[in-house]
Amino acid sequence: MKDKNNNPISEPSLRRLPHYHQVLKRLKNNGEKYISCTQIANELNLIPIQVRKDLNITGIKGSPKKGYILTKLMTAIEKFLGWNFVNEAFIVGAGHLGQALMGYEGFSNIGFNIVAAFDSSKKKIGLSINNIKVLDIINFYSLTKRMKIEIGIITTPWETAQDTADLMVKSGIKAIWNFAPIKIIVPENIIVQEENLAASLAVLTKKLELM
Amino acid sequence: MKDKNNNPISEPSLRRLPHYHQVLKRLKNNGEKYISCTQIANELNLIPIQVRKDLNITGIKGSPKKGYILTKLMTAIEKFLGWNFVNEAFIVGAGHLGQALMGYEGFSNIGFNIVAAFDSSKKKIGLSINNIKVLDIINFYSLTKRMKIEIGIITTPWETAQDTADLMVKSGIKAIWNFAPIKIIVPENIIVQEENLAASLAVLTKKLELM
DNA sequence: TAGATTGTTAATCGATTAACAATC
DNA sequence: TAGATTGTTAATCGATTAACAATC
Incomplete structure (x- = not known):
């Protein structure tokens, strides 16, 4: 599958994104501001590099050392998956x-x-x-x-x-x-x-x- | 995944086997005795070589030109998937x-x-x-x-x-x-x-x- | 017999994993 | 600053597809 800019979107990646969102929702309630791929990967028994690659297709940018801003990341996933549109x-x-x-x-x-x-x-x-x-x-x-x-x-x-x-x-x-x-x-x-x-x-x- | 003889069993193949069984069940009612991968592939919009590779993991043997004996093939799939055991x-x-x-x-x-x-x-x-x-x-x-x-x-x-x-x-x-x-x-x-x-x-x- | 189909080996394709420079 | 983490490029792994000799 290719997106509008002809970048590839793999089906397995797409299927994992809702899981990441689920985890973020939970961590948000803990009051976290930044979140790294390592943290997400630990929650889901995955490896950090896979999470990073998957998140990359949503277009989100993170900061080295800090990770991603949690709320921005959630919004990026929601937007990418079209959840804000019925x-x-x-x-x-x-x-x-x-x-x-x-x-x-x-x-x-x-x-x-x-x-x-x-x-x-x-x-x-x-x-x-x-x-x-x-x-x-x-x-x-x-x-x-x-x-x-x-x-x-x-x-x-x-x-x-x-x-x-x-x-x-x-x-x-x-x-x-x-x-x-x-x-x-x-x-x-x-x-x-x-x-x-x-x-x-x-x-x-x-x-x-x-x- | 590996079977008892250490042969690989791929998950996608495993998921397709029930579909093949479904098709065979229908064709059996038509009175067919032999069935080829080409026929199965046509029914499911797949390509023959993929069907052949998938069927191969069940251990079934076919005859060149003729294909597989339909009832034997069904039994092989059932046995492989453990459907005869509750x-x-x-x-x-x-x-x-x-x-x-x-x-x-x-x-x-x-x-x-x-x-x-x-x-x-x-x-x-x-x-x-x-x-x-x-x-x-x-x-x-x-x-x-x-x-x-x-x-x-x-x-x-x-x-x-x-x-x-x-x-x-x-x-x-x-x-x-x-x-x-x-x-x-x-x-x-x-x-x-x-x-x-x-x-x-x-x-x-x-x-x-x-x- | 001729040729459709098998089993098997090789090539391609795509997803996962590794490596690594850049950086906050 | 030191080092954890990012983005990106390369290597590996596995699934799909192609090629082809064997054969009923």
């Missing part, structure tokens, strides 16, 4: 997992807002979870177009995940966050983030077996 | 996300079994979700010891995630699957699989921004 999303599938995401309070801190949910089951339509309404899936296309929603979350059973992805693409969704346990196939200009539990579990159990 | 887990935190995992039917196909859930809230204790009982957290230690449970799942709020991890380590848990949005710190002989939504979202929204 991303709106629609979610399809209002089962347990969908409801878990709707009820997830951490999203508001990171500029993420699930605007509405959609389902095809009469039992789900009309529900309201954490002030998010569950609407009939037949309205997905028109509402997505009208509200110019760009992010779609799939929390349907695997059987309907690909159909849901197709509907999202047709409706103008540009990025799909997929929690269904199959890899969905979409045109290459569509961004997909797969959240596959079987894949994670494969890693965990294999490590356990080889321990 | 891994038992305890889950701590019976909120929406915990309940979503308890209700997740896909786990039984991959040899994963959530035996019981634990919570500290009187409102949750006594519930039964998908035949999984929610017990008082004060019983976690003794039950984990007695039942020799090795896998713990954390679906608590972030405030209690580290305490939960500490309790798990103390109780003899060897591998932790953490869904709380903070990185937990554990002794280095403990396996941790982090499932961080903020991290995934960081990748997704950054790609969207740079599109």
Whole structure:
């Protein structure tokens, strides 16, 4: 991945930035003003050079010997990750997992807002979870177009995940966050983030077996 | 990661194997006997050589020109991932996300079994979700010891995630699957699989921004 | 047979880690 | 000042991709 100035942004680095922010938040409450990569690395069992390289992609400048100004560093990460700007999303599938995401309070801190949910089951339509309404899936296309929603979350059973992805693409969704346990196939200009539990579990159990 | 014969197993390869299995399951219903890497790669928008390399770590042998015997390949993946052997887990935190995992039917196909859930809230204790009982957290230690449970799942709020991890380590848990949005710190002989939504979202929204 | 596909070895690519001069 | 820490350039490591002989 490249940023606007054609500097590379690695996916692992991007994934670590929220962790750094988490640590900074905690240390801020301790009243620290400056923070070094060494400190952050110690908190997260990482090595300082990796933290330094990661922070570098946010464009932050530190001072030798002192480190980074904590509040500036937090702001730099927030800005780089776009947390000060709200991303709106629609979610399809209002089962347990969908409801878990709707009820997830951490999203508001990171500029993420699930605007509405959609389902095809009469039992789900009309529900309201954490002030998010569950609407009939037949309205997905028109509402997505009208509200110019760009992010779609799939929390349907695997059987309907690909159909849901197709509907999202047709409706103008540009990025799909997929929690269904199959890899969905979409045109290459569509961004997909797969959240596959079987894949994670494969890693965990294999490590356990080889321990 | 290295297997018993000291051959390397890469984490990305491991994560792709369940996807291959998914595809094979679908193609089996079409009545295919042999399957080639090219076919699998086409289904998943990958390249054949990557599929071949990944399948190689399972120890499966194919025949030039023909490919792999589909049923043998499925069995090899299942065996390699340990799906024919049941891994038992305890889950701590019976909120929406915990309940979503308890209700997740896909786990039984991959040899994963959530035996019981634990919570500290009187409102949750006594519930039964998908035949999984929610017990008082004060019983976690003794039950984990007695039942020799090795896998713990954390679906608590972030405030209690580290305490939960500490309790798990103390109780003899060897591998932790953490869904709380903070990185937990554990002794280095403990396996941790982090499932961080903020991290995934960081990748997704950054790609969207740079599109 | 011809050629698609395998297993394996080599080349490339990208991420992590190391080295080191500059500096507050 | 001394030395901890920064930014940056180089080295290492590991994953992906390419090349190619073997073969059903």
